[in-house]
Amino acid sequence: MTGMAVFEEISPADFFYRNRDIAGFSSPSRAIYSTLRELIENSLDACEAVRVLPEVRITLRELRPSPTGAFFYSVRVVDNGSGVPGDKIPQAFGQVLFGSKFRLKQTRGTFGLGGTMAILYGQITTEMPAHIVSSTGDRYIHDYELMIDIQKNKPNVLRYKVHTNRDGWHGTLVEFTMEGDYTRAMPKVLDYLKQTAIVNPYADITFVDPKGRLYVFERTIRKLPSPPKETLPHPYGVDAETLYRLIAMTNTKSLSAFLMEHFHRVGKSLAGKVLERANLDPNRSPKTLTPSEVSDLANVMRSFEDFLPPDASCLSPLGEEILEAGIRKELNPEFVFVTKRKPSAYSGYPFIVEVGIAYGGGIPRTGDIVLYRFANRIPLLYDETSDVSWKVIHNLMDWRYYKVNPAEDPLAIIIHLCSTKIPYKTVGKEFLSDRPEIEREILNGVRLAARNLMLYLMRKRRFEIGKKRFDLYARYLPKIARFSTLLSGHKKEPDIGPLLAKVSSLGLESPGKMKGREGSHEQSPKEEGSS
C-alpha cells in the first residue's frame, strides 16, 4: 500500500486559525465587522454581569495600506464592565476555548471564542502583540502585552505591569492591530451599531471611524433589564455525558438529593417518581451507578412527562415596552404591534421569542418584508435566508390569509430570541437552526402580529370608506336640507347634526384608537389550522 496518511493532532487555536472562515473571519472586510462585534458583545456582557449601565468606546484608526490592497488598522475598545481578574487575563485573551461563557446563562457570547479569535486574526495579519488593560475595581490595574502561541493554544506574555487603581476604575481595554477593509465593511458595521442600539437602549456607545467621524449611540433609558441568572440543566436536556459529569463532582449522598440539587425544578416528590420509573433506590449513592444505569436514568429523565417546564425567570427578554420603543424610534412606522411569547423550551433550554410587526410610515417598500433578527440582544446581519425566521416568514406564513401582500406592503418583522443557549448554526453567530420548538413560537408570534395588522388594516379601510361617505353626506346633506326646506315651504332648515353623527358612528372610529400593544398577551391564534 502506498500513500499512507500522516496523522497529527492540532490545537483548537490552530483549528480556528486554519478555518477562520467558519468563525466569521473570511476576508479583510468581514474581519473588521466580526472583530468589532465580538469586542462590543464582550463589553456589553461584562457590563451587564455587574449591573452597570454600559459605556463602550470604540476607535478604529487606519495605519497604512496592506500588501493585499486592504489596510492595517489599530482597533481599540474600552468598557466600564466587570473587568477580568489579573491572573486570568492572559488565558482569557490568549487561549481559544477558555472563558466565562460556558454556563447556562443568557449571554451574547456563547462560544468563548470571539474575542480571542479577533486577537488571533490581528496577530496573524500583523504579527504585533495585543494590549490588554483591565481591573475588576480593586486596588490594581493589570496591563499586559501578549501574543498567542497558536500551535500550543497558550498565551505568551511579552510584558506585564501593575498600576495602582486610584479611582476604583473597573473595565477592560483591548487594543491591537489587524488587517481589514473598513470601506467595504462600513455599511454592515453601522447597521450593526444601529441595531445594537435599538435592543440595548440603556447602553452608551461611541464609535470613531478611520476618517475620524464620531458616531454616538446615546443611552435613552437608564434602566437595565432584569439580570439573567445562571440556571441548572433541565432534565429534558440531559444526556448520559451530563450525568457522568455531575456524578463525578456531586457531594450529594443519595440519588434523590442528587436530582434535586443539580437539576432545574426537581423537587423531592418528582425525584422520587423519576427514580421509581428508573428502578433505582432513591437512597443509593449516585457514585455507585453502573454505566447502563446512568444511561437508563438519562433516558427516563428525557422522557418523563411530569417535569415542570424550564423556568424562564433566568432569561432577560427585552420586554414589549423596550421593543416597541426601539421600533418606533428607529423605523417610525404608522402601525406597530409587539408581542412577547410565553416561555418555552427546547432540549431543556428555556427560551422566549419576542415578535414585532411594523407597517407603513418610515418602513420602505422594498418588494419584500424587511426582517430584523436579534438573539440575546445581538443583531444578526448575515445569511438571513438560512435563518429559521426567514423560513417562517417566507415558507410557513400564508400572508394572503391576513390580507397582506409582502411584495407590495411596506412591512417589517422584528424577531428577538433569548435563551440560555442560542442554537447558532455557525461559530460566526449569523443564523439560527430551525429547532421545531423555536420555529413554532416564532410562527405563532408572527401569526398573532399579522392578525393584529390585519385588524388594523381592515379598520383603516373601514375608516377610509366611512370618511368618504361622511364627506359625501357632509357636502350634500346641507344642500338637500335647504332644498327640502324650500320645497316644503318651511322656514327653518332641519338640524342635520344628529344625522351626520349617525353616519359617522357607522364606521368612523379612528384607526389610531387601536393601540399596537393591545391584545399582546392573548393566547396564540388558531388560524391556519394549527396552534
Add this chain to the structure above:
Amino acid sequence: MTGMAVFEEISPADFFYRNRDIAGFSSPSRAIYSTLRELIENSLDACEAVRVLPEVRITLRELRPSPTGAFFYSVRVVDNGSGVPGDKIPQAFGQVLFGSKFRLKQTRGTFGLGGTMAILYGQITTEMPAHIVSSTGDRYIHDYELMIDIQKNKPNVLRYKVHTNRDGWHGTLVEFTMEGDYTRAMPKVLDYLKQTAIVNPYADITFVDPKGRLYVFERTIRKLPSPPKETLPHPYGVDAETLYRLIAMTNTKSLSAFLMEHFHRVGKSLAGKVLERANLDPNRSPKTLTPSEVSDLANVMRSFEDFLPPDASCLSPLGEEILEAGIRKELNPEFVFVTKRKPSAYSGYPFIVEVGIAYGGGIPRTGDIVLYRFANRIPLLYDETSDVSWKVIHNLMDWRYYKVNPAEDPLAIIIHLCSTKIPYKTVGKEFLSDRPEIEREILNGVRLAARNLMLYLMRKRRFEIGKKRFDLYARYLPKIARFSTLLSGHKKEPDIGPLLAKVSSLGLESPGKMKGREGSHEQSPKEEGSS
C-alpha cells in the same frame, strides 16, 4: 463588584459536544444524515488515498424507539480503503482535531472532525462504545471498542484484539449506535447518495436502510480520477504564523534554499528577487530572522507580483466527460453543456471550478433554476441560499441577456469546486463563503454555459421556424405544381425536390447537431461588460 465570572477551559471535544448544531448534529434527523455522509466521505477518501476502486457498504438498523419520540439505530459502514494503522485507531476515532486531513491536499474531509463527531454523537445519545476494525493490508487486523472521554478529548479503549489478516484485507469498519430519525432524514439521505454517485461513478456503494431495502449505486466506470497530490503552501497565502512554523522545522541553511524548499513554485531566481525586495541576505540562515523581519518577509511574499500562480496539477477535478456523463445519466436533459474553468487561486490555494448547464428533457419546471452544488466530490444539500453559487445565479446573472427565463424554463445548473482548501462557512460543510476569486470563476463559467444554452435555444427556434416553413412548402408545393402543370397544359409536373431542398437548407439544420461540449475550452465570454 458582584457576579464575578467563572473562568474555565474546555476541550475541543467538549466544545463540539456543547455546540453540535454547528457540526451538523442539531436534531435526530439531521444527525442521521450527517453521520452517514461523514462516514461515507471518510471511506471514499481512504480508498482514493491508496488508488483503490471504492466499495462502501452502509447498513442502518433500527433498534428501538428513543425517549424523545425518535429511534435508536445501529449504523455500520465498511470500506476497502487504506485502513488506519493500529496504533492510531484510538485517536483517529476517539479524539477531536486528530486526523490525517490537515494537509494541503484535495480531500473530502477538511476539518478532521466528522467521523469522531458522529461517534461522539452516538455516545452521548446511547452511552454505548464504538466498534472499529481496520487493517492497512499488513498481517494484522486491529479490533477496538472505545469511547471518548469528552472532557479530556482522549479515547478510552475498552477492548482491543488483534486478528491475523489471512487474506490481505485492507479497509475500515466503523459501527456504533445512535439516536436518529431516519424517516425524516430519508429524502436527504437518498438525495445525498444519488448525487454522490453522480460525481463518484467509479465507486460502488450499497445502502441497506432500516426497513431492509437495499439501494445499489453501481460503479459505471472502472477508472479512478487522477490522484490529488499534497502540495506546498503558495507564497500568496503565507502569513507570519506559517513562516514561524516553517522556520522552526526547516533544515535549510539559507533563506534562498528555505524559500525554494518550502514554497510552491519558487525557484532560485524568484527567491533571490523576493529576498532583495525584503532587504534580506539570501545566504543568511532562516533561524536568525527577527520577528519584524519575519513579518516584513511575509508581507513582501503576499504582495510580490511575479510568483507563478498555484499549479493545479495537485487537484483532481471531475473532468468534462465524467461531469457530462453524470448529468446525462441522472437528469436526462435535452441539452447539456459543461465547462472546466482554467485553474485559479484564492489566498494561495489552487482551485478549479466546473460548471454544467442542463435544459429540458428530464429537467422539471420548478419555477426556479435547479442548483446542484459539489465541492471536492461532495454534494452540498443544505443552506443553498447562503452559497456563493446561489448568489451568482440569482444576483449576479442577468438571465434576460441570455434569453432565459428562470421562472419558466426547465433549467439546472451544476457547480463543482475542487481545491486543496474548500472555504466552507460551517463545520457541517453545507455551503461556501463568497471568496471573490471563486465567485468570479463560477460567474464566468455560468456565463459561458448560459451563452451556449442561448445559442442552442436560438438554433432550436430557427429550426422550428424552418421546419414550419418546410412543412408548409412540402404540403402546398406539390398542389401548386400540379395545378400549374394543368393550367399550362404540360404533361409532366416539374421536379419540386430541388426547391424543397433549398427551403430546407435555409434554416433546417438540426439543433441536435450542436453538441453540448463544443467550445467548452473557450475563453470566458465578455458579455455583461466584464470578464
